[in-house]
Amino acid sequence: MPDYDLHYLMATNLEPLPEEATLSTPNEHVLMQLAVKTLASLCKEFVMLPSTSGPMGPVATLPEPRTLLPREKPLPEEKPLTTWEKFAKEKGIKKRSRSQKVFDEKTGEYRPRYGYRRRTDNTIEFDPIVPAKPGVDDYTGAEDPFTRARREKKERVAKNKAQQAANIKRARAVKK
Numbered sequence: 001m002p003d004y005d006l007h008y009l010m011a012t013n014l015e016p017l018p019e020e021a022t023l024s025t026p027n028e029h030v031l032m033q034l035a036v037k038t039l040a041s042l043c044k045e046f047v048m049l050p051s052t053s054g055p056m057g058p059v060a061t062l063p064e065p066r067t068l069l070p071r072e073k074p075l076p077e078e079k080p081l082t083t084w085e086k087f088a089k090e091k092g093i094k095k096r097s098r099s100q101k102v103f104d105e106k107t108g109e110y111r112p113r114y115g116y117r118r119r120t121d122n123t124i125e126f127d128p129i130v131p132a133k134p135g136v137d138d139y140t141g142a143e144d145p146f147t148r149a150r151r152e153k154k155e156r157v158a159k160n161k162a163q164q165a166a167n168i169k170r171a172r173a174v175k176k
Contacts, residue, residue, distance in 0.1 A: 002038050004045050007065035011042040 002011040013034070020027040021034070051060040081089070088094075101110040112118050130145040 002041055004042060005065060005067045006045060006049060007062050008067060008069075009042070009046065010067065011038050011045075013038045 001015070002013040004011050017034070018030055020030045046060065049060040049062070051058045053059070098113070100113055102113050103109075104111045132142075132145075136142065
């Protein structure tokens, strides 16, 4: 009598094979009869499953699987801790996420920690008094600190654009 696992539509026949099928040159006709008999009994079991009618016709509800299938690959091994992770665990150090915005006391608003309109950007424009650097700003023809800050920022932006253009040019050369 075959054993059925209708979830996988599988029939396992545990009966011993007839003598004609175990010879050095097995009788194909006997093996075919055995396979047809097992398949017919599987179909008989399948027809007895509870079914409902759907838009495409009758739909049978398959039972839960009875056969446990092995995994294709072995279970993944746990990765060993890195040196830093071991040290952090011993010392009780935990990773803390920092917020992207920081309160700027000078402007009275939250500004990005880095990037465009960052907290440290253009702070000189909000300072009513800029301390003079000894030996640089103490003579009468010294450059206005506000003008200097704007000029330095323009230089930084121009340098950044030049570096960005060089990076794009280098990336295009690598792609070819």
